[in-house]
Amino acid sequence: MNHLSDNNSQNIFELKFDQIYNYPVCFTRDVFNISNNTLIKAIAAKNQAQAKKTLVFIDKGLINQNPRLLKKIVKYFEHHKNLFYLAKDPVVFPGGECVKNSWDHVHLATRIMNDSALDRHGVLVAVGGGALLDMAGFAAAIFHRGVQLIRIPTTTLSQNDAGIGVKNGINQYGKKNSIGTFYPPNVVINDLSFLKTLTFDHFIGGVAEAFKIALIRDDSFFLFLEKNCSLLKQRDQKAIQETIKRCARLHLDHIANSGDPFETGSSRPLDYGHWSAHKIEMLSEFSMGHGQAVSIGIALDSYYAWRHSLICRTELDRIITALNKCGLPVWSPYLEIMDAKGLLEIENGLEEFRQHLGGRLTFTMPHGIGRSCELHKMDFHIVREGISFLKKASFDLN
Ligand SMILES: NC(=O)c1ccc[n+]([C@@H]2O[C@H](COP(=O)([O-])OP(=O)(O)OC[C@H]3O[C@@H](n4cnc5c(N)ncnc54)[C@H](O)[C@@H]3O)[C@@H](O)[C@H]2O)c1
Numbered sequence: 001m002n003h004l005s006d007n008n009s010q011n012i013f014e015l016k017f018d019q020i021y022n023y024p025v026c027f028t029r030d031v032f033n034i035s036n037n038t039l040i041k042a043i044a045a046k047n048q049a050q051a052k053k054t055l056v057f058i059d060k061g062l063i064n065q066n067p068r069l070l071k072k073i074v075k076y077f078e079h080h081k082n083l084f085y086l087a088k089d090p091v092v093f094p095g096g097e098c099v100k101n102s103w104d105h106v107h108l109a110t111r112i113m114n115d116s117a118l119d120r121h122g123v124l125v126a127v128g129g130g131a132l133l134d135m136a137g138f139a140a141a142i143f144h145r146g147v148q149l150i151r152i153p154t155t156t157l158s159q160n161d162a163g164i165g166v167k168n169g170i171n172q173y174g175k176k177n178s179i180g181t182f183y184p185p186n187v188v189i190n191d192l193s194f195l196k197t198l199t200f201d202h203f204i205g206g207v208a209e210a211f212k213i214a215l216i217r218d219d220s221f222f223l224f225l226e227k228n229c230s231l232l233k234q235r236d237q238k239a240i241q242e243t244i245k246r247c248a249r250l251h252l253d254h255i256a257n258s259g260d261p262f263e264t265g266s267s268r269p270l271d272y273g274h275w276s277a278h279k280i281e282m283l284s285e286f287s288m289g290h291g292q293a294v295s296i297g298i299a300l301d302s303y304y305a306w307r308h309s310l311i312c313r314t315e316l317d318r319i320i321t322a323l324n325k326c327g328l329p330v331w332s333p334y335l336e337i338m339d340a341k342g343l344l345e346i347e348n349g350l351e352e353f354r355q356h357l358g359g360r361l362t363f364t365m366p367h368g369i370g371r372s373c374e375l376h377k378m379d380f381h382i383v384r385e386g387i388s389f390l391k392k393a394s395f396d397l398n
Contacts, residue, residue, distance in 0.1 A: 021184045021261075025164050025248060031152060031191040032069070032076040038152070041176065042187040044081060050124045052148070054082040055116055057109060059128025062154050065197035071307040073127075084123060095128055097286035100135045100170040109139035111148065111194065118392070123148040123186075129155040129202070130162030134180070137168030137291035141183035154194035154370030156206025157291050160247035164188050166262065171268055175352055176278040182262040190248070192241055192362050202326050203240075205291020207232055209248040211323060212298055216251050219370025226318060229325035246305045267360030267374055273297030275378075276335070277365055279349025283334040295328035296335065296390075303386035305365045308375070315369055320390070324397045331394035335387045344387075350378055 005014045024045065028038040043052075056073055063069060072092055077086045091112055098103050113124065124147055133151050140149040151161035153163025169180020194201060207225070214221035224242070225232070231239040254260045254270055268274075277297035281288060299320055306316040320330050337345045354361040360376055367373040 006241045021166075022185055023185055023192065024377050025188040025252060027190050027192065027245065029191060029193040031189050032072045034076055034079045038189055039187070040080060041132075042084060042150075042189065043271050046240075049134045051082055051177065052121065053087050053116070053118055054084040054123045054125060055087050055113060055118060056090035056125045056127060057112075057132070057133040058090045058092055058126075059095035059154060060092050060294065062128055062194065062197070063092055066194075087118065087122075088112075090127075091131055093128070095132055097131050101286075103170065103172075105135050106139050106142075106170060109136060110143045113139070113143045113337075118143070118147055120144045120147055123240070125150045125152065127152040127154060128158075129153070130158040133158055134168045134177070135170055135300060137183060137185070138170055138180050141168060142183040145233045146183065149183065150189070152184045152191060153185050154191070155198060156195060156204070156244060157202075157209055157289075158206070159192075159195075160189040160206050160207040160244040161251055162290075164190075164248050165251060174282065175356070176292045178284060178356070179220065184301060190244065191396075192237075192244070195235075200235075200327065201289050201292060203235055204232065204245075205289045205294075207243060207325070207326050208291040208298065208328050209242075210243050211319070211328075212272050212294060213247055213254075214368060215271065215302070215319065215366045215373035216364055217254075217370060218246075219368075221246050221250070222369050224321075225326075226322045233325065233327045239288070263357075266357055267362040267364065268357055269364045270275035271353075272364040272372070273301045275350055275353035276300055276346045278353065279346045280332060280334045282349075283337055283345055284332075288332065288334070292329050292330075292368060295323050296330060296332050299323060299330035299390050299393075300335070300383065300386050303389055304378075304382055305364050305367075308365070308384070310365050310367045310373065311369065315366075318369075319398070320393055324394075329394070330397075331387070331390040335390075344380070344384070346383070347380055 003016050024042050026038050026042055055220055073090050094098055124140045126133050132173055140147050150161045153159045166182050168183055168186045169177035172178045214225055228239045273294050274297055275295035280293040302316050302319045305311045325329055362374050364372050365375055
């Protein structure tokens, strides 16, 4: 193949090359037990010839619930020092959105990598929820223009969405994820035993992302979720395990096969329900979790889809009932907040969403259950109707 063509007449060198990415997403329990070789196998598969200098950045919310984990990690790396060794003890970062709300933690993370003399062959192991993984992944991407990254997601949402994909980022200028990169990890390890210590909201939040992808991609998955609402609400292990695996698989399939893993086009199919969700999160100053905000966003867009005859009324009712039965919200007072000009604040969220994507305003809607279509205009009198409808539905259901 000709990778560099020479057009002398126009003084242009035309450059073309491909970069193949591949990384495993593994499922296990008790990943830092010295007899668990999931991490070792994943690293060995990457042809690591000599022991790697490693740093571990870990989520404080996780450590608060598992105080002995830090020692366990040190012991684990000590045991496997022929493969990788710790440059220093695991570093604890705050968990939750505050870790990605400023540059401070990115500066600290890169400073620690620098002080530990981590080079481009060194490994950063990030352990925590989606927020910590987003911040640490961004730091890993920019330090020395990229060090190796292993993600160990510890919330439902990070195991089936935030921690398994190719994006990272922090929030700036009052906008979610306005700074960040596309930087695929080298390995992802989902340890289901971490989910035990999550609060109910953080446990169930990830199920909203499962509804999102089921509604636009896989009707049989929606049926599964609908059937298992009560079990998911009771934190049934089998039900959540299957939910995470199926949801992760659909996300990964999109990244690998959509033809646009780094989202260069105008459309963002996996952001169904997210244009309002991101704004709701910001308006709540992050007192509302990402998953809960996505659940409300899905309900609102489903109403919109019904009003455009993209789904029928029975389907709308099934979606709202299933979200509610799982313990996810379908309405919030943040939907009704107005700006000084009398516009709904979430209306401003739509323009911010368009700017984030670039190009033509494009949002994904369900078209029947399990299929999707794209719309390019949002009619706000229907959105207002939807807010009133969901407010009533929410009061009636609870
Ligand atoms: N990069 C992406 O592709 C992508 C996709 C979706 C969402 N996200 C981002 O992910 C973030 C949300 O992630 P999240 O839902 O995982 O929430 P989170 O990271 O905010 O974590 C929620 C809380 O759980 C705590 N925690 C983490 N693991 C725990 C455990 N095992 N036991 C007890 N507590 C634990 C954290 O300290 C935090 O307080 C948002 O910032 C969102 O924008 C990123």
